[in-house]
Amino acid sequence: MTILDDIVEVKKQELLEYPEKIELITREKPLDFTGSLKRENGIALISEVKRASPSQGDINAVMDPLEQAKSYVRGGADAISVLTDKQFFKGSFDDLERVSAAVDVPVLNKDFIIDRRQINRAYNHGADIVLLIVTILDDESLGDLYDYASSLDLNIIVEVHDEVELKRALKISPEIIGINNRNLKTFTVDIGNTERLLEKYGTDDIQFIAESGIHNGEDAQRMKLAGASGMLVGESLMRADSIEEKIQELKAGKVYES
Numbered sequence: 001m002t003i004l005d006d007i008v009e010v011k012k013q014e015l016l017e018y019p020e021k022i023e024l025i026t027r028e029k030p031l032d033f034t035g036s037l038k039r040e041n042g043i044a045l046i047s048e049v050k051r052a053s054p055s056q057g058d059i060n061a062v063m064d065p066l067e068q069a070k071s072y073v074r075g076g077a078d079a080i081s082v083l084t085d086k087q088f089f090k091g092s093f094d095d096l097e098r099v100s101a102a103v104d105v106p107v108l109n110k111d112f113i114i115d116r117r118q119i120n121r122a123y124n125h126g127a128d129i130v131l132l133i134v135t136i137l138d139d140e141s142l143g144d145l146y147d148y149a150s151s152l153d154l155n156i157i158v159e160v161h162d163e164v165e166l167k168r169a170l171k172i173s174p175e176i177i178g179i180n181n182r183n184l185k186t187f188t189v190d191i192g193n194t195e196r197l198l199e200k201y202g203t204d205d206i207q208f209i210a211e212s213g214i215h216n217g218e219d220a221q222r223m224k225l226a227g228a229s230g231m232l233v234g235e236s237l238m239r240a241d242s243i244e245e246k247i248q249e250l251k252a253g254k255v256y257e258s
């Protein structure tokens with residue numbers, strides 16, 4: 001059993017407590033994120049509100065998610081990611097709702113989605129983007145959840161870690177693929193993962209987002225040069241002394257000398 005198995009097991013248990021049907025609220029259309037990814041210059045930044053994680057334990061338990069998200073936007077983040085898992089990441093849907101009500105950039109609900117009702121919950125709490133993690137879904141569920149989230153006008157990041165998962169993702173022709181540099185089963189982090197996969201599978205038809213392990217401008221520059229049009233950064237922003245300076249560094253990148 002890996003931590004990821006444990007997380008999915010907890011999700012299944014939580015779903016037993018969900019009502020059979022979660023009605024959708026009436027809300028404004030989700031904000032579009034793909035526009036930020038199509039910019040000619042630069043790399044879009046999704047800044048993550050992340051109190052804790054299975055690999056790091058507590059990262060920043062004292063921060064206020066709302067203030068953190070507002071600082072991200074002031075710094076120039078293109079989107080905000082909010083973890084809603086309680087047990088492993090100390091997140092909540094209250095965090096998601098407060099953040100999405102307070103910022104004018106798209107908000108990603110980062111969670112471990114295995115059931116349509118979680119998508120409804122994300123939608124009802126203000127998410128504009130949801131994440132579908134290929135490794136925890138079979139092909140049928142992946143396709144079904146993707147189509148369902150699309151029908152609600154949500155943006156979807158289909159997350160993969162390796163070539164096998166990427167090939168599975170490609171079968172549903174997603175607009176956005178997230179390449180996680182963290183192996184969610186072993187916690188090994190290697191940003192070379194994005195470089196290797198994009199070298200082989202990069203295409204202008206899909207927007208790729210590099211996720212995890214991006215700590216400084218040089219890392220960001222590597223992801224941009226690899227062909228990523230976006231990056232998802234959590235820990236290094238949560239630990240930054242100056243969020244605005246860190247965002248500037250990440251978005252500007254540093255000259256990368258190979």
Ligand SMILES: O=C(O)c1ccccc1NCC(=O)[C@H](O)[C@H](O)COP(=O)(O)O
Pocket residue numbers: 003004048050053054055056180182184187211212213214232233234235236
């Ligand atoms: O971060 C973890 O320890 C983790 C463990 C198990 C499943 C998922 C996990 N993280 C989710 C993420 O993918 C990251 O929060 C996100 O990409 C940001 O990563 P980082 O910048 O390295 O905090």
